[in-house]
Amino acid sequence: MGFREKTELDTVNQRNTKEYIPAIVVISIVLSSGLILNSFASLFYGRQTRKSAFQIFVLSLSVNFLITNLVLLHDIVELFYFVQYESVAACKLFYVLKHWFVGNSLFFMVAIGFDRYRTVCFPFSKALTLRTAWCVILGLSVFSLGISVSLFSTTDIVRMNITTSHNSTIHGHTCTFSESENLQTLRVINHFVDVSLHGIILSLFVFFYTFITRKLIITRKKVKGNVSGKLKMEVYKIGSAEHSEITSDISTKCEEISEEHPHANTDISMGNRHKEQSTKQFNEKMTNTPSNNKNPGLFNLANKKNHDERTEIVNNGNIETGETGVGRSKDTLSRKKRAKNKSRWERRITIMATVKTVSSIACFVPFYVSMMIITPKLHGDGLVLDVGSIIARRSFMLNSAINPIIMIIFNDAFRQYLKGTLHKVTSKFRVSYRSFK
Template sequence: MKNYTSDEDVILEKTRYDIFRHLLPVIVYMILFGAAGIVGNILTFIFYTFKSKRSTTVMLIACLAMVDLIVCVLFIPNIIEMWVNVKYTASFICKLAHFVGLWAVACSGLILWVVAIDRHRKICRPFGKQMTLVTAKYAVIAIVSFGLVLSVRNFANFDSVEVNVVDHDVNMTVQGRYCTTRDDDSYIVSVTIFTVIDFLLMLMVWLTLAVAYSHIIYTIFKLQKKRKRLHQNPKVKTLDINNPSYEIERQDEINTNSQQGHGSFSSAVHTEETEEHRKVDPVKQHENSERASILSNELGSSSYGDDKYAIDLDISTESRQSVQPRVSVTPTCSSIQESRPSDENTTEYSSSCDIEHLPDAGTLSPGNHSKSTMQKKFHRHKKPKRYNSAKCAVERNLTFKMLAVSIVFIVCFTPYFIIKILMREVLKTGEEYELNLWAQISLRLPYMNSVFNPIVYCAFNPKFRLYIKGVFLGLVFGCFRKTKYLFKS
């Protein structure tokens, strides 16, 4: 019996080493990427928490960096699983590691889901109701709580499961153990149900990301196309005098201008006035001359014998005809302003020779303004323009950055569900298939998503690049100074 047990141990150790040798590339890149992910997510959290302007998306990115940091720390138990593979017997560590892993990965996906909704509101509905910092905090708390409830099932569904290890050299099969989901008859139903729930939840996130960012890209593209068209074809109104419609347009403009002034006349009416005044009656000319002479006598008598008060009035017909066409508001004859109380409301328009050509009293009264004048007065107090996120380059850059993060998320999770649903639930391949190289890469890709996010932030944010560069240069120069001081001492 001892001999048999020793043979089993030898076979298990040999199988473990063979699997470890095949999985060594995955183990190496997980060690390297895990260390890079821990450093990158720490710097991301510090930058977006303390070095960036506070906003809903920036706060969600900081929370996502914290979740990704937890996922990168969980690279350690995943590396141990691949290292030990068929000799993994630590059941509680297996349950705890996959519970925390599912919790962090679910929170990461749901935070990206909220970010997509926030970006869609900012770009496609910039004047609608937006998410606030308080709302984003409550959303993160709800996501963490929901992820905790969703992940508790891994304490039951994950365990150190027995796997069949076959040695073809001695034609012998032994039982090993590997950390994965249980396939017992009592657990197979619950494992299948929760796997389908995970898939439907991720499908909801994927569809939201696809629809939201598709609409965002369409809105930005339409806005840029409209701006480009406005720059290329400015709206310049050209008038063709030979065109028969020109006279109609000109008459419409004259009618519009006649309503906007407060005592202004149109050019067409003004021309008729000048033509009428050129045909003045001789009787009216004689009356005007007599009135002018009486006015000159009165002014001359009131000068008290002083020559400086003498006024030479020339109201000949030629002078009136030469002055009248130039000014449309002043009367054609010199106005006589009497001191009677009934004439207090009359102004310089109270001349008897042109009173019929003046606007109505209702038009001249201060209380009755024209509609266009009132509109002008009201339009002076314009409301301040509201902020449009679609026109802001910073918001567009932030949107494209989160779009790239979402694409990486979808790419990393697709192979995982292919292995978990297609291979395990549909084809019933068993646990042994998960020990394959490509299966292990697919199963670890959701964790790798947390490593790629800081790389995307660095690619899209030049300020973040400068911050990382400053941190690393500070560390290098600090180490160099310490080394130099040690050598001198």
């Protein structure tokens, strides 16, 4: 390449770089956000002591997104040398790594969807062990790598003809799929495999989350029905502020019952009399203190016996009336609270996984459309793709940046961890800044 031709190629490349500034800024922001947030997400899930299959899948996805962002930094460099890219090894390696880690993210989200499907739709099934989860991650990674290796052959540095403003033709080079006729069959096979796998992945997403959403809706309706039924039955739980109002309603109902059933008053009065008599006997027994007893030892023994009886009644409840004791009721309430918190946590992480999947599909849609309808111009003024096409073909990058943002929204523990870490970092920065001043 002569000096004059190289100078004109530099001019074309500088013009393209200025044209691609909006795309460079957008990609830089997306990748920077992904690097920072996925680093926090990887540390958060990696430091947790109690792990489950779901947490391992999310940890693997966060680490994979972090590596993907590091690999995709090459895209920013490429935009500065779009028509002067001459390294064949870097071109082939970049395409293989990009295809591998982007494919990993899709496969890992399928694993998350499968785990949520089993947990929600089959809650009594045996949970995946940690070893099984790691084996799934390793198997999916190896499978994705096997598909990506073929890109070593189908990608290459392509020579392009650029017409300058002086109507002269110069030659540039860009990294893209090879135009060799010998590799035409392999390229078609690779595209067919990619389209088929993406179609299967999309179908699995739809299958898993359709049944998950259906199960959550049915469960929510059942819970609402049970709660409303229990509220109707638990009339005895009356607050002090509502006592007078509800007592008047009950008395009104009793009068109506007495008018319709004349014998009801007799039964009610007998029941009340029996209750009053039992209460009176219990109070006499509790308040009976042998004050006239001259033996203090017997007096203390009687007090101890009465105290033990009162304690037993409070703890174990009244057997005749069927009332529950304080200790037993506390255990029941704690179990119910734990079950409720676990159910709420499962529901939140299921919603988080669903939103992740939907956002991932939305991020890939512009990429699929641009790859099908937009063809790079390898002959012309040197502007291979316009700014919109550059951004559309890299829309999948948003997936790595959106993933930790969704975790911040739906995962309270991760949000608190992020706040605490940022607070520590800012505090140390303030201390170092004051000491420097």
